[in-house]
Amino acid sequence: MSFRFNDKVAVVTGGSKGIGRGIVRVFVENGAKVVFCARGRADGEALQAELNKAGPGSCTFVPCDMSKEDDIKRMIAFTVEHHEHIDCLVNNAGWHPPHKTTDDTTAEEFRDLLNLNLISYFLASKYALPYLRKRQGSIVNVSSLTVTLGQKDAAPYVATKGAITSMTKAMAVDESRNNVRVNCLSPGNVMTPLWEELAKLTPDAADTIKMGEKQQLIGRMGTEVECGLAALFLAADATFCTGIDLLASGGAELNYGIKTQIPS
Ligand SMILES: NC(=O)c1ccc[n+]([C@@H]2O[C@H](COP(=O)([O-])OP(=O)(O)OC[C@H]3O[C@@H](n4cnc5c(N)ncnc54)[C@H](OP(=O)(O)O)[C@@H]3O)[C@@H](O)[C@H]2O)c1
Structure with a gap:
């Protein structure tokens, strides 16, 4: 049996939960050796144990705070010490703060x-x-459908x-001379711990989730694993793709909807 990313070495940031977890899972299921990070140990170690039992690839959890440059350096150095090279970097760790108006947002929060x-x-x-240059590898940056749509009370995000x-x-332009491809993956609504946390801040979380499900032509939210499959595709x-933005959105950006916020 051949696996699509057999023996390739991948680094996935923010891989212990949500979309990152889906990416780590799909990469390991396809034979990759994955180093993934998060701040919290418990979820990372549990995922590492679960996926290493199943194989065929393997994964190693490294605690790392991606807002700290020294932590980032350490994670990359750890990967090379353990696996000698890197074929793919998936930048995924990120946060969507609770919705806030521009007036209520401080410069410190934005920074x-x-x-x-x-x-x-x-x-x-x-x-x-x-x-990556030595292996003619690639970078996958997890961006967001909000780049295309905009989003209410979320200007910094x-x-x-x-x-x-x-x-x-x-970076796709710069790295073409080194045969490194750089692409991004822009998910729409994907049910993750982050999405759930944001829903809990609304007056009716269950209703917010139901509305979120109806925002896609496909009639549901995306899953972590579907994001993993899209990242593996890239x-x-x-x-033959570099510099592209792959929308994994269930068609949420299509068709007209009721969007005006001005009361008639
Ligand atoms: N869910 C969606 O609908 C959606 C849509 C579009 C784009 N996205 C993007 O997809 C990415 C993942 O979102 P998600 O919904 O999967 O979020 P999530 O459920 O909150 O998972 C985030 C992951 O990143 C880790 N993380 C957070 N801050 C970190 C830090 N400072 N250093 C290292 N790891 C960190 C978390 O673990 P710890 O908390 O333990 O560190 C966790 O493993 C984000 O970039 C987000 O903007 C999500």
Whole structure:
């Protein structure tokens, strides 16, 4: 039996929960050796134990705070010490803060979010690229459908994601001379712990989730594993794609809907 990413070495940031977990799972199921990180140990170690039992690939959890440059350097160094090379970097760790108006948002909050959602993607790419170039590997940046749609009371989040999509294109240009492909994956609504946490902040969480499910033409939210399959497509199969933004959105960006917020 042949696996689509057999013996390839991948680094996945924010891999202990949600979309990152789906990516780690699909990569291991396809034969990859994955190093993944998060801040919390318990979920990371539990996932590592579960996936290593099933194989055929393997994974190693490394505690790492992606908002800290030294942690990022350590995670890349750990990967190379253990696996000698890196074939793919998936930048995924990020956060969507609770919805807030621009008036209520401080510069400090925006700067912290930029640091986690954008600068960490840049730094992980910077430290992984010397190894990716040797293997003619690729980077997959998890961005967001909000880059296309915008989103209410979320200007800093949407701005960080827009910058990820733009940075992806710029790095695709730069790294073409090294045969490294750089793409992004933009999920729409995907049911994850983050989505659930944000729903809990609304007056009726169950109703918010129901509305979220109806926002896609496909009539449901996406799953972690579907995001994993889309990331694997970019890493393993999309060898003629660089600088693209793959929407994994269930068609949420199509058709007209009731969007005006001005009471008639
Ligand atoms: N869910 C959606 O509908 C959706 C849609 C579009 C885009 N996205 C994007 O997809 C990515 C993942 O979102 P998700 O919904 O899967 O989020 P999630 O459920 O909150 O999972 C986030 C993962 O990242 C880790 N993480 C968070 N902060 C970190 C840090 N500072 N350093 C290292 N790891 C960190 C978390 O573990 P710890 O908390 O233990 O660190 C966890 O493993 C984000 O970039 C998000 O913007 C999500």
